Amino acid sequence: MSTSTAAAVELAGVEKTFGDVHALSGIDLTIGAGEFVSMIGPSGCGKSTLLRVVADLEQPTAGTVAIGGKSPHQARLDQDYGIAFQQAGLLEWRTVAENVELPLHVHGVDKVQRRARAAELLELVGLADFAASRPSQLSGGMQQRVAIARALAPSPRLLLMDEPFGALDEMTRERMQAELLRIARETGAAVLFVTHSIPEAVVLADRVVIMSPRPGRITEIVAGRRPGAAAAADLDPDEVDDVRESGAFFAAITAVREALRKGHEL
Ligand code: ADP
Numbered sequence: 001m002s003t004s005t006a007a008a009v010e011l012a013g014v015e016k017t018f019g020d021v022h023a024l025s026g027i028d029l030t031i032g033a034g035e036f037v038s039m040i041g042p043s044g045c046g047k048s049t050l051l052r053v054v055a056d057l058e059q060p061t062a063g064t065v066a067i068g069g070k071s072p073h074q075a076r077l078d079q080d081y082g083i084a085f086q087q088a089g090l091l092e093w094r095t096v097a098e099n100v101e102l103p104l105h106v107h108g109v110d111k112v113q114r115r116a117r118a119a120e121l122l123e124l125v126g127l128a129d130f131a132a133s134r135p136s137q138l139s140g141g142m143q144q145r146v147a148i149a150r151a152l153a154p155s156p157r158l159l160l161m162d163e164p165f166g167a168l169d170e171m172t173r174e175r176m177q178a179e180l181l182r183i184a185r186e187t188g189a190a191v192l193f194v195t196h197s198i199p200e201a202v203v204l205a206d207r208v209v210i211m212s213p214r215p216g217r218i219t220e221i222v223a224g225r226r227p228g229a230a231a232a233a234d235l236d237p238d239e240v241d242d243v244r245e246s247g248a249f250f251a252a253i254t255a256v257r258e259a260l261r262k263g264h265e266l
């Protein structure tokens, strides 16, 4: 873990083209340490591409990317970030605990330490009783929590999430959002969270980044409603429900919706 105070993510002038397709244009964005940023925009606007550029899974055509002051490649080698996608992507022939241990295994952490870390993380995501289960024995929401625990295993300072709750029913999704807020607070990790749900983007984030249709540009950044992000106390799930019913929440939703509409007209 780096002790520097470098930004979690720093993007400057990032461009990405795939042949004739101009996917990303002039992306400048800084995510502070521990900050929660949601990213929203129409399908095909380059959200996943941007996440993949940050994660060193794609190379930018132009511009610079830094993760905690390092190159994405170095950050990947150092396991400075964790990733979670829409599909949990768990290995069925491994137990839940073994799935969580996987990134540590790859990094050569010994078995005793791996076991202890997996137990701690399964406790954190409320699945301590399922360590020996197989992924298929769990519900979709539980599988997604295992994927989050796996992403957190190396104690990354950054979580990259691409529509991680997109396949879940609405009620499960709301519970997972409260859960993720609690986890983000407990770990202090920064989060870059891609979604196409406006309420989800608003309820989770310190800031909501709005992208235009292709070529994806950042058209606006709106303040989100992450509850009590500055407070050190544990997150009360009711707190999130209060936020969902607040006037400020609806005002922020309206602001994001208008920004998305304006982006379409550009
Ligand atoms: P989003 O996640 O916002 O829906 P994507 O980042 O997946 O959008 O895609 C942005 C654009 O880039 C789309 O037009 C998509 O077809 C194109 N694209 C993404 N990845 C590739 C690739 N590997 N090769 C060619 N085109 C790609």
Ligand code: MG
Pocket (backbone or CB within 6 Å): 047, 048, 049
């Ligand atoms: Mg996508």
